[in-house]
Amino acid sequence: MDLTFLGTGGSVPTTKRNTMSIALRRGSEVLLFDCGEGTQRQLMSSSVSFMRITRIFITHHHGDHFLGLPGLIQSMNFYGRTAVLEIYGPEGTADLVTRLLGLGTFDLQYQVHGMDLAPGQTVAGEGYRITAFGTAHTTPSLGFAFHEEDRPGRFDPQRALDLGIKEGPNFSRLVHGESVMVGEERVTPEEVMGPPRKGLNIVYSGDSSPCQEMRDASQGADVLIHEATVTSDLSEKAKEYGHSTSKDAAVLAKDVDAKVLYLVHISGRYDEVEPLLLEAQGIFPNTIIPSDLDTFIVRKE
């Protein structure tokens, strides 16, 4: 599983940072979080296949988070997509998607479903679920918490051999949950399988001032992706526009015991990110500010 930061800029793109979009790749499936203008071209510049996107999650209806949708939808069409595309977001998203599909003349050959999510609602996928939570912005807005399902523990072949089981069909039986007999002794799967492996939790803030909902959703996150539009000297301005500072994000990451913090939605005023990074790392050392198109493998520590 990996994360590709397609766009990490603030409200207006810069030559360095496009508007927001993050791809989460898991097996053959790609989930997209936000889709600012130009996202299709960022995808083309990355190793992420845009034809494998199954679901897009839009945090809110500011242009820098969704204006890449019509172009992406039309290019998928041009390249012959037939699979359904689902687009989720806060109230009004179904209507917004309908209006985006009505822009310009083209003959859509696959289904695009726009759906409104209320805070607390969950979208279930194969091996994961994504829960929307309310955030504190200037327009209805959501954050998203991705929860990977726990997977069975790993089979320990040495332990099985030690218990007198021969390599072969009996190994397979144990892996698939059956007990096997060794002479008069019964060996159960529990004896040779490690503990269940906990699924990964990834939380994305979208645009938001600090709020309780964000705090609740982030508890113990393996990966916390948080907006940090400005440094804390501009905290009044950040609050006025429903944004967070790099300090806000780092304090949250520390308080909820996150494993790693990625800062995104960096204002165009910062040519170099050092001030944001230093401020955050002073509070939460494992902070990263990705550049556009950076990919990070994510795994349970």
Add this chain to the structure above:
Amino acid sequence: MDLTFLGTGGSVPTTKRNTMSIALRRGSEVLLFDCGEGTQRQLMSSSVSFMRITRIFITHHHGDHFLGLPGLIQSMNFYGRTAVLEIYGPEGTADLVTRLLGLGTFDLQYQVHGMDLAPGQTVAGEGYRITAFGTAHTTPSLGFAFHEEDRPGRFDPQRALDLGIKEGPNFSRLVHGESVMVGEERVTPEEVMGPPRKGLNIVYSGDSSPCQEMRDASQGADVLIHEATVTSDLSEKAKEYGHSTSKDAAVLAKDVDAKVLYLVHISGRYDEVEPLLLEAQGIFPNTIIPSDLDTFIVRKE
């Protein structure tokens, strides 16, 4: 006056070529022709100030020619634009602009006027006029012919001195159209001013198969900017989708006695443009295929 090719790609952008947009810079004014997704960021990567754009001309309502409008409009707003922005295009453009302005939540602080143009209609500016003409595409489509007004001839100071006029106020009088006396002799402006300088004609095809309207509009063009989606081995496909080949464009440039031909709207299938360029230059040698962000000074030969 100069032309900046902001995007020169076909229906779908590639990592090398963004979707269509061309900026014509004339004094402090910038005119934009088409505005594909990502144009605002291309502008940021160029030397063209997007705040100086006064008018945008959209050739037709395929996404690759207009989906950059909402982001550009919103970024202009973010940066405090107050001047009116005019957007022209074929039938339905006023309605399209209204719908684009309704996408997402933002508080527009300046006026954006969307206007439909019928073929033959002209938009007059300071020192120029732009005439729309019908083209042959799969949806209502226009091309645009930019005509610069003729300017007065240049003052010839040597000729004035030869006629006995002393350098000083009398030079200025002649330049401003007054006659002056040299002893008993009257010298008229016509005697010391060169012939009127013809304005420049720039013609842009948008997307089109070859057609009579395009031919009529292009007669004697100083600069012909023509789409060349594919090479002539794909001419049937080009015709089917309302496009031109590099050969079509070059034949037109030759027939109408254009001075220079720029080929744009290059299909993503061409990683290198050599096949298109060689085909066109074999017919019309002064052919150029600009790369994205190339700027060319345009002047009367």
